[in-house]
Amino acid sequence: MDIADAVNAIEVSSVSKTFFGEKGMVVKALDAICLDIRPHEFVCILGSSGCGKSTLLNLMAGLISADGGMIKVLGNTIKKPIREAQMVFQEYSLLPWRTVLDNVSLSLELGGVSKKERHHRARQLLNSFGLDEFCNSYPHELSGGMRQRAAIARALSTGPDVLYMDEPFGALDAHTRLKMQQELLNYWLGEKKTVVFVTHSVEEAVFLGTRIIVLGGRPGTIRKDIAIELNYPRNRWHSEFGDYCSSLLQAMESP
Amino acid sequence: MRATDRTPENNILRHHSRFRHNIVLRIIYKALLSAIVPMLFLLFWHSRAIGIDNPLRLPPISNILDIMLNPMENVIGIGSIWRNTYISLIRVLLGYTVAALVAVPLGIIIGYSRVAKRMLLPFLSFFRSIPPIAWVPLVLAWFGITSAATILGVAITHPSFLILNNLRISMLAIIFLGAFFPILNNTIFGIESVRKSYVDAVRSMGAGPVALITKVYIPHAMPTIFTGLQVGLGTAWQTLVGAEMLPGSIAGLGFMITHAYQVMRIDVVISGMVSISIVGAILYAASHVIGNLCFKWKTQGK
Numbered sequence: 023m024d025i026a027d028a029v030n031a032i033e034v035s036s037v038s039k040t041f042f043g044e045k046g047m048v049v050k051a052l053d054a055i056c057l058d059i060r061p062h063e064f065v066c067i068l069g070s071s072g073c074g075k076s077t078l079l080n081l082m083a084g085l086i087s088a089d090g091g092m093i094k095v096l097g098n099t100i101k102k103p104i105r106e107a108q109m110v111f112q113e114y115s116l117l118p119w120r121t122v123l124d125n126v127s128l129s130l131e132l133g134g135v136s137k138k139e140r141h142h143r144a145r146q147l148l149n150s151f152g153l154d155e156f157c158n159s160y161p162h163e164l165s166g167g168m169r170q171r172a173a174i175a176r177a178l179s180t181g182p183d184v185l186y187m188d189e190p191f192g193a194l195d196a197h198t199r200l201k202m203q204q205e206l207l208n209y210w211l212g213e214k215k216t217v218v219f220v221t222h223s224v225e226e227a228v229f230l231g232t233r234i235i236v237l238g239g240r241p242g243t244i245r246k247d248i249a250i251e252l253n254y255p256r257n258r259w260h261s262e263f264g265d266y267c268s269s270l271l272q273a274m275e276s277p
Numbered sequence: 278m279r280a281t282d283r284t285p286e287n288n289i290l291r292h293h294s295r296f297r298h299n300i301v302l303r304i305i306y307k308a309l310l311s312a313i314v315p316m317l318f319l320l321f322w323h324s325r326a327i328g329i330d331n332p333l334r335l336p337p338i339s340n341i342l343d344i345m346l347n348p349m350e351n352v353i354g355i356g357s358i359w360r361n362t363y364i365s366l367i368r369v370l371l372g373y374t375v376a377a378l379v380a381v382p383l384g385i386i387i388g389y390s391r392v393a394k395r396m397l398l399p400f401l402s403f404f405r406s407i408p409p410i411a412w413v414p415l416v417l418a419w420f421g422i423t424s425a426a427t428i429l430g431v432a433i434t435h436p437s438f439l440i441l442n443n444l445r446i447s448m449l450a451i452i453f454l455g456a457f458f459p460i461l462n463n464t465i466f467g468i469e470s471v472r473k474s475y476v477d478a479v480r481s482m483g484a485g486p487v488a489l490i491t492k493v494y495i496p497h498a499m500p501t502i503f504t505g506l507q508v509g510l511g512t513a514w515q516t517l518v519g520a521e522m523l524p525g526s527i528a529g530l531g532f533m534i535t536h537a538y539q540v541m542r543i544d545v546v547i548s549g550m551v552s553i554s555i556v557g558a559i560l561y562a563a564s565h566v567i568g569n570l571c572f573k574w575k576t577q578g579k
Contacts, residue, residue, distance in 0.1 A: 115478035
């Protein structure tokens with residue numbers, strides 16, 4: 023990825039998105055979004071519900087297509103999902119009829135990797151995520167936190183350079199959520215992948231991100247784009263942490 | 278067992294139920310509870326049979342038991358109960374299999390593609406409310422008494438002729454129609470109700486339409502499709518009697534019932550009905566066991 027190192031990992035240039043609902047309903051979700059993300063950045067996209075932050079992530083991931091403008095990820099113009107960028111969803115993304123092992127190796131299965139090889143790699147990943155005992159369990163037998171850990175393992179199985187995360191800890195209880203945030207940070211500090219993390223929690227964004235983009239309004243536009251200059255591990259009770267939170271909260275709430 | 282059966286509230290209720298300390302007593306209690314109404318029914322039947330004293334209107338239970346307990350014996354010169362059941366089963370399974378082979382793929386296509394749905398569903402819905410029996414005259418006009426033996430050109434002397442000659446195309450067509458719509462409807466419904474988040478998750482891994490259908494849509498819809506196959510088997514079995522009453526029919530439980538009626542053997546009529554019920558129950562129970570084995574993730578999950 024020498025080329026990608028030199029330029030931006032993700033380029034979003036004047037992208038708009040309109041949804042056409044049934045009965046002729048028209049909703050303009052995003053308007054003329056421009057955004058460059060450098061390699062190894064941990065970008066949090068922050069906004070209240072309905073501001074178009076998930077739409078922006080789905081556009082980057084190639085799950086939906088934009089009305090106009092262009093999105094480039096690692097040099098590829100995005101028309102559909104690419105293998106180098108993988109996604110972690112909020113919940114219900116592990117297939118309930120597959121064991122954890124078969125879920126985690128699904129991405130490799132689609133890539134045509136042999137059963138022995140993909141199971142081997144999935145086992146290694148599950149090991150490093152502390153899920154080795156649950157290889158043959160079904161998703162409903164796991165706790166919410168373990169399910170999300172498995173979902174992250176699955177996203178990493180193909181060795182992507184970019185990781186999209188759509189409120190991955192949103193459905194977890196407060197305690198598990200904090201634990202998972204720390205685990206994710208530890209992982210990112212070790213591997214330094216490019217992460218785009220969608221959340222509506224200001225505190226989560228300031229705890230995790232190197233950079234925070236606030237989306238707001240309807241149609242959604244970029245309200246604020248700031249770097250968080252705090253060292254990891256961050257202290258939630260530090261006054262600077264609080265300053266960042268209050269200024270971001272203001273940006274979110276301003277009409 | 279469904280997940281809701283295992284909630285603490287239910288456990289409390291169960292502990293307050295009768296005979297909670299003794300499993301054997303509880304099983305006997307439950308069996309007795311289910312047996313009360315059938316017993317009263319049989320008692321009523323028995324007393325009325327004695328009162329009426331006319332087996333042409335209501336034969337005594339012992340007559341039916343006599344026929345049912347000797348299923349290999351030739352009754353009224355049209356073969357044994359066993360043979361007629363066996364021929365009916367082959368017909369149903371054949372017509373039903375063809376219906377499943379057409380309805381499941383068609384349902385998957387209609388459920389997946391909006392274009393296919395627009396093109397096909399209004400047309401198919403036109404036929405939905407026509408009961409299979411209403412097709413009988415038309416089907417007879419088309420296929421007459423053509424059988425599998427005629428189509429395959431099997432000679433009358435060949436040992437397989439007896440079976441193949443009983444597989445009338447018109448009957449298979451009626452059974453097909455009986456099974457087709459329940460299977461189709463459930464398949465469409467199953468495919469359409471696939472959770473979008475699973476589709477998105479697998480799409481984000483780079484799966485194309487074929488992989489999505491085989492890895493997400495079909496496995497997710499399988500329990501619903503299976504329900505359709507179960508219901509379809511039931512309706513196919515019910516439609517059979519009508520199909521076997523078609524002219525030219527010379528075997529099968531449906532034929533046995535109509536023929537026995539014509540020769541005023543009400544005991545044979547009732548025995549035929551009981552046989553239909555028993556086979557139907559066995560088919561249902563078997564499919565239920567298979568369903569529970571195959572779709573554990575569905576009953577235990579969520």
